[in-house]
Amino acid sequence: MEWNFWAVMTDFDLLLLGLVNTLKVTALALLFGVPLGLCLAVLRLSGARLVSAAAAFIIEFFRTTPPLVQLFWFFFALPILIDVRMTPFIASIVTFSIQSSAFFAEIFRGGIQSIDQGQWEGGKAIGMTYAQSMRRIVLPQAVKRMIPAFMERSIELLKTTTLVSTVAYTDLMFQANDLAQKTFRPLEVYTVVALMYFALIFALSQLSIAVEHRLAKSGDSTVR
Numbered sequence: 532m533e534w535n536f537w538a539v540m541t542d543f544d545l546l547l548l549g550l551v552n553t554l555k556v557t558a559l560a561l562l563f564g565v566p567l568g569l570c571l572a573v574l575r576l577s578g579a580r581l582v583s584a585a586a587a588f589i590i591e592f593f594r595t596t597p598p599l600v601q602l603f604w605f606f607f608a609l610p611i612l613i614d615v616r617m618t619p620f621i622a623s624i625v626t627f628s629i630q631s632s633a634f635f636a637e638i639f640r641g642g643i644q645s646i647d648q649g650q651w652e653g654g655k656a657i658g659m660t661y662a663q664s665m666r667r668i669v670l671p672q673a674v675k676r677m678i679p680a681f682m683e684r685s686i687e688l689l690k691t692t693t694l695v696s697t698v699a700y701t702d703l704m705f706q707a708n709d710l711a712q713k714t715f716r717p718l719e720v721y722t723v724v725a726l727m728y729f730a731l732i733f734a735l736s737q738l739s740i741a742v743e744h745r746l747a748k749s750g751d752s753t754v755r
Contacts, residue, residue, distance in 0.1 A: 539716060553692055572635075572640045619695065623695040635684065638681060643673050686736060
């Protein structure tokens with residue numbers, strides 16, 4: 532067998548387009564997933580038992596069910612229920628925003644609970660409401676501790692988005708599958724794609740490690 536990457540390189544722009552679409556889904560899922568995760572975490576920490584239980588159920592449901600099943604449900608089943616056309620792009624954003632928010636909620640919850648109770652009491656002593664203490668005292672400290680965990684979860688989200696090709700969204704894997712069929716060079720195509728993912732994820736992983744080391748040196752513990 533002879534390796535021949537020329538066929539792949541001549542259409543490399545298609546793979547780059549797919550990579551851009553992959554990053555687009557990841558970025559938008561983070562944009563919506565992080566604030567939604569914060570809302571779920573706050574509800575999970577609520578003193579109202581019913582509210583806390585409902586938030587806990589949502590978090591555990593989306594953390595434990597396979598993301599592919601969730602994607603298929605939002606793409607194939609939800610349009611039947613609400614009688615609205617769901618494009619692959621919208622279904623992907625909705626799925627991974629909600630799915631990632633469940634994981635981010637647990638990161639937020641761990642970060643918030645890691646803050647000493649005295650910080651809450653100090654805010655209350657100077658007349659702050661719960662929301663004010665959360666926004667001005669607790670979250671600024673908690674977020675710094677959560678940064679490494681957020682970065683690691685973001686990398687996992689990037690890897691999970693390879694599933695969007697199953698609903699015909701033109702991400703990197705979709706373009707790779709299409710190119711492999713056209714060129715009859717699946718070995719070369721998937722090798723190039725693997726190297727592209729490796730380069731991107733390795734760079735992000737090294738950034739995450741560097742940030743974690745910097746926080747460790749500054750004395751800030753991290754939340755897992």
